[in-house]
Structures are given as structure tokens and as C-alpha cells.
Amino acid sequence: MPCKNCKEKPVITLTNSNVKLCRVHFIKYFERKVMHTIGKYKLLDKEDNVGVALSGGKDSMTIAYLLNEIRKKRKNFKLQAILIDEGIKGYRSKTVIDAKKFCKEHKIPLKIFSYKKEIGSTLDIMLSKTHKKPCSVCGVFRRYLLNMKSRELGFNKLATGHNLDDEAQSILMNQLRSNPEVSARLGPITGIQDNKDFVRRIKPLYLLTEKETATYAFLRKFPVTFTECPNAKQGYRDDVRTLLNQFEKKYPGSKHAMVNAFLETLPALKQHFQDTSEIRSCKICQEPTSKEICQACTLQQELHLK
Numbered sequence: 001m002p003c004k005n006c007k008e009k010p011v012i013t014l015t016n017s018n019v020k021l022c023r024v025h026f027i028k029y030f031e032r033k034v035m036h037t038i039g040k041y042k043l044l045d046k047e048d049n050v051g052v053a054l055s056g057g058k059d060s061m062t063i064a065y066l067l068n069e070i071r072k073k074r075k076n077f078k079l080q081a082i083l084i085d086e087g088i089k090g091y092r093s094k095t096v097i098d099a100k101k102f103c104k105e106h107k108i109p110l111k112i113f114s115y116k117k118e119i120g121s122t123l124d125i126m127l128s129k130t131h132k133k134p135c136s137v138c139g140v141f142r143r144y145l146l147n148m149k150s151r152e153l154g155f156n157k158l159a160t161g162h163n164l165d166d167e168a169q170s171i172l173m174n175q176l177r178s179n180p181e182v183s184a185r186l187g188p189i190t191g192i193q194d195n196k197d198f199v200r201r202i203k204p205l206y207l208l209t210e211k212e213t214a215t216y217a218f219l220r221k222f223p224v225t226f227t228e229c230p231n232a233k234q235g236y237r238d239d240v241r242t243l244l245n246q247f248e249k250k251y252p253g254s255k256h257a258m259v260n261a262f263l264e265t266l267p268a269l270k271q272h273f274q275d276t277s278e279i280r281s282c283k284i285c286q287e288p289t290s291k292e293i294c295q296a297c298t299l300q301q302e303l304h305l306k
């Protein structure tokens, strides 16, 4: 069967609708959907100073590319990429090369910060000293550095490459772990309250699937090597991802249905958890936290880095 809109050969079948699209019509569909997400959830303002959390993977390159296209048309809109190098042998060094190549080609300023310099050790060394799961250690420092460095660089928003699959996984993980408060921080624009110390995260790929994003990155010929973090398979998220993919295969459209249903309940969830999280400054590093000492400083102490 040809493309739904012309006689060309299709490059993708959309899982949610079974619609087939050729290269040209798929790119149009994808870009329109990103712009629709940005407009519907008011993710951008004309004079924003946006940072893009670049990993060197398909999702973050896609969003960096599309936001850069917007920047070209808006005089006072600023964009810069930020990359966190965790120090994961055989993985991050490759994606850093891809990210640098991409930023050079598209003239996007790139700032790189490493765990080694900022936290005091590479992730590989930290993991050799603890039995904690890699992603639970990595995630704490990643969120910490992304927020701190985004604020220091003057970004008022930080765009991430989270797609619909990522969000569906997060929703299910929070359900399975009985973490509704964490779910209240999800959505196309994160955060449950405005706080000058927290840079709000925006997810313009929120309504696009992993498959659609990978197809877009491939068609746009982004320099992605599709390398996977060697720790990814050890995470809880990976099991949830496998489960959701199996379910989606059997019942197409399930991920969309799940995220759409979640969006219906999100305003009430945000409202409910609005007052419970008092934000203060960490006694050690002065970064924003809901506890006396932030998670990053606590973990640094546990790993004898402080």
C-alpha cells in the first residue's frame, strides 16, 4: 500500500492509526506534531533562553535540530546545548563525538560537564564502590548537574528528548512503585510549582513515539551511532520498557491511550501535590531540595566523595 497522501512508497506505519506515510509526508507529520505539542502545552515563549539536554542520541538530536529551526526564525530566542559526561567507558565517549559533530554542523553552542570534574568521580568508578543500581546513582547526579548548570548558564527552560514511550514507562514505573507524587512532576512541562532555582523541563517530543523519533533522526541523517549505555539493561525501566513493548505489539495504541489518560488526570495530580513539597536550600551545596541535604550530596557522602 502506498503513502496515505500520495503514491510514494511508505517509510513508516503509525502504530496508533495504522496510517502509512512516505518520507516527505512523514517529516511533515512529525514536525507538525512537535509544533502542535509546543503550542498546546505552551512550552515556548518568544524570548526564551532554552537549553537542550543533548546526549548524542536520536531523541536529543531531533529536538535540538527542531528547536534550532525555531531559533532561526525568532530574533530573541536563544538556544544552547548542554551535555553531561557521566564517564561510562565505551559509551559516552562515542556519543560525545556524535554530539560535537552535530552541534558543529548546525552551529549550536555546546557546553560539556563531567561527573569526574563536577562530582569528583566517573560513574564507572562510583559503581565499583556501591551495590546500588547504576541508573539510580547516575540519575541523581544527572538531574542535579542539569539543573545547576542550566541555571548558571541562564536558561529559563531545559528541553529534553523525552518521547511518548519514555513517558508511558515513567507513568507505569510510578504506578508500580506507588509513587503518585513523582508522577505529578511528569507531563509535557515538568515541575509542580514555579521556583527560580529549578529550571523547568519541556518535552516537545511528548506525543511522538520512539519509533517515529528514530525514523525522523534516520531520515534527517543525524550522526547517531545508536550505541546503548551498557548499564541500561540493569535498570527497572528496561523491564517496564520490554513489558510495554510486548503489550503494544499485541494491543496497538496502548501507549498512546495510557499517556492520554494520564494527561486527563495530571492537572488534579499537580493540584493535589502542590502544597506538600516545600523547597529549601541544601545545607551543603545550597541547591534546591525538599530535604535538609539534597540527594546528590547524600549520595556523594555515601560514596565518600565528600
Ligand code: SF4
Pocket (backbone or CB within 6 Å): 086, 134, 135, 138, 139, 229, 230, 231, 232, 235
Ligand atoms: Fe545513566 Fe542508566 Fe542512562 Fe546509563 S542508562 S546513562 S547509567 S541513567
